[in-house]
Structures are given as C-alpha cells and as structure tokens.
Amino acid sequence: MEPDAALAAEARAALVREIDVTGVWRGDSGWRAAFEAVPRHVFVPYYYVNAGGGYERLWCEDPDATRRRRWLRGAYADAPLATRVRDGDLVSSSSQPSLMAKMLDELAVRPGDRVLEIGAGTGYNAALLAHRLGDDHVTTVDLDPEITESARRHLAAAGYRPAVVTGDGAAGCPEHAPYDRIIATCTLTSVPRAWLAQCRPGARILAPLATGLITLTVRDAEYAEGRFLHTPAYFVPLRGGSGRAPHEQHIGGLPRRALQNELFRFLLELTADSLDPHEALALWQREGRPVRERFGITVSGPYAWAWLDDPEGPYAWPL
Numbered sequence: 579m580e581p582d583a584a585l586a587a588e589a590r591a592a593l594v595r596e597i598d599v600t601g602v603w604r605g606d607s608g609w610r611a612a613f614e615a616v617p618r619h620v621f622v623p624y625y626y627v628n629a630g631g632g633y634e635r636l637w638c639e640d641p642d643a644t645r646r647r648r649w650l651r652g653a654y655a656d657a658p659l660a661t662r663v664r665d666g667d668l669v670s671s672s673s674q675p676s677l678m679a680k681m682l683d684e685l686a687v688r689p690g691d692r693v694l695e696i697g698a699g700t701g702y703n704a705a706l707l708a709h710r711l712g713d714d715h716v717t718t719v720d721l722d723p724e725i726t727e728s729a730r731r732h733l734a735a736a737g738y739r740p741a742v743v744t745g746d747g748a749a750g751c752p753e754h755a756p757y758d759r760i761i762a763t764c765t766l767t768s769v770p771r772a773w774l775a776q777c778r779p780g781a782r783i784l785a786p787l788a789t790g791l792i793t794l795t796v797r798d799a800e801y802a803e804g805r806f807l808h809t810p811a812y813f814v815p816l817r818g819g820s821g822r823a824p825h826e827q828h829i830g831g832l833p834r835r836a837l838q839n840e841l842f843r844f845l846l847e848l849t850a851d852s853l854d855p856h857e858a859l860a861l862w863q864r865e866g867r868p869v870r871e872r873f874g875i876t877v878s879g880p881y882a883w884a885w886l887d888d889p890e891g892p893y894a895w896p897l
Contacts, residue, residue: 589654612709619653621700626660696747697763701729716740768897775799788847805874852895
C-alpha cells in the first residue's frame with residue numbers, strides 16, 4: 579500500500595524546516611539537501627509508540643487510513659522512533675533527526691572521505707551519508723543480521739547501496755578500511771582499539787559515550803584524543819565483543835536535586851567504574867558543576883582515560 583506522496587513530501591519539508599531553525603547546518607547546504615532528498619518513511623515502515631505502559635505498533639500498511647496518516651506524519655517527527663522491541667526492551671531505533679543532523683555536521687566530512695558507521699539501525703543515517711558521499715564511500719555495520727537485512731532492504735528501496743555488513747561493530751570493518759571518519763549510533767563504554775587501527779592519520783571519530791558525544795582525532799593506530807560536545811545523547815548500548823552492560827551504581831543518599839541534574843548524571847556515568855558517586859558529587863560541586871565540553875578522552879596504546887580540563891591534569895579516570 580503506497581503512502582500518500584503529497585503528504586510525505588509535505589511532512590519531509592516540514593521536518594527540514596524544523597531542523598533548519600536550529601542553525602545546525604550553518605550554511606552547509608550538503609546535509610540539508612540530503613535530508614530533503616532521503617525519504618525517512620521508507621526506513622521506518624513500522625515503529626512503536628508508548629501506549630499504556632507498553633508499545634503500540636504503527637505501520638505503513640494499516641488498513642485504517644487515519645492510522646496510516648498518523649504513521650506517515652510520525653515518521654517525519656523530529657523524534658526518535660522505536661523500531662525493534664524484544665521482550666519489552668528497545669533494541670533498535672531511528673534517532674532523532676535533529677540530533678542526526680548535529681552529529682553529521684560535527685563529523686565534518688570532505689568530498690572523497692570514507693566513512694564507517696557503527697550501528698546500522700534502519701539504514702536512514704547510512705542513506706544520508708551515501709547521498710552526500712556516494713555509496714562506495716560508506717560502510718555500515720551491525721551485529722544483528724535481522725537489522726542489517728532490513729537496513730539493506732530499506733536502502734535499496736530508497737535507491738542507495740552502501741556496504742551493509744553483519745558483524746561486531748567493536749571490531750570495525752577492516753575489509754573496507756582505511757577510514758577518514760567513524761560515526762557510532764550506539765553508546766560506548768570505551769573506544770575500541772580496532773577503530774584506530776582502521777583509520778587514516780587525522781581521521782575523526784564521533785560517538786556517544788556516557789550521555790554525551792565524544793569527538794576524537796586519530797593520530798595513529800595507537801593514539802587518539804578529543805573532547806565532548808555540549809550536546810546530550812542517549813542511544814542503545816553497543817552490543818558485541820567490547821560492549822558491556824550499562825552501569826549500575828549505588829546512589830543512595832545523594833541529593834535529589836543533583837540526581838535530577840543532567841550534567842551530574844553525565845559525570846556519574848563517565849566515572850562509574852572508578853569514582854564513588856559521593857566522590858563524584860564532591861568533585862562536581864568543587865569544580866563549579868562542569869559542562870560536558872570540559873571533559874575529554876585520551877586513548878594511548880592499551881590505555882584509555884576520561885579527564886576534566888587537561889588529559890595530564892589531576893582529574894582522570896580509566897575507561
């Protein structure tokens with residue numbers, strides 16, 4: 579059942595205008611053109627919305643015309659969409675388009691760059707990359723063969739054919755290396771060393787870590803360093819060889835006001851393996867409630883650590 583083409587075009591144009599208002603493209607018309615051209619609804623033939631403590635499925639072939647229009651308009655909302663739910667848990671989603679635009683802009687691609695995407699999702703982000711750079715310059719990898727198969731199908735339906743690989747994203751994809759850019763659409767707990775080895779010197783890695791976005795510049799196969807952006811980011815965790823379960827912390831006795839502060843929660847997550855939550859609170863208060871941009875990450879050989887203000891300073895925590 580074909581969606582209403584006029585409604586789809588109208589909704590897509592509205593989404594582009596909504597993202598445009600944020601100023602994210604800053605005069606770079608390349609990504610704006612990609613969002614104008616790539617039909618998001620093709621990549622989300624169905625998705626789930628919260629309904630009474632569970633999930634309600636909206637899909638493109640619903641016999642009810644009103645629900646089909648609701649599905650189509652929702653596909654172009656500036657919101658994340660739950661696309662795979664397993665045993666009541668979200669396992670895959672299509673990210674919020676304005677956040678995708680921000681991440682793609684921060685990736686700072688150049689003509690001819692080769693990009694590796696970790697986490698294929700629906701294939702929509704890979705389509706945006708392929709529209710900008712060309713199919714031959716984009717590889718997307720995911721551990722789940724069901725996800726890669728559906729992403730490949732969606733991409734083909736939209737007219738894009740980047741490399742879609744089933745495998746452990748933590749291991750990268752050496753057969754298509756070297757890369758000039760790596761972008762992850764799943765949350766890391768550390769930086770996989772295999773990525774550095776598959777990058778050209780000067781390459782850029784952009785990935786969610788803790789509840790932020792880290793941007794790393796790769797010097798060589800042994801060293802990378804960079805800072806967090808100010809943007810908050812919440813993604814499904816990386817699954818695979820170096821993926822770990824989300825941190826669980828004992829936070830009893832911490833002030834509710836601190837726990838409700840998004841920046842303090844970021845510090846808690848970033849230092850969860852090495853700093854007691856009460857020590858994290860004392861640090862946060864002592865340092866004037868530091869923003870994300872004051873934090874960074876260094877990877878050097880077998881070691882990786884997060885730091886505040888200075889990679890060689892007094893505040894550093896192993897990852």
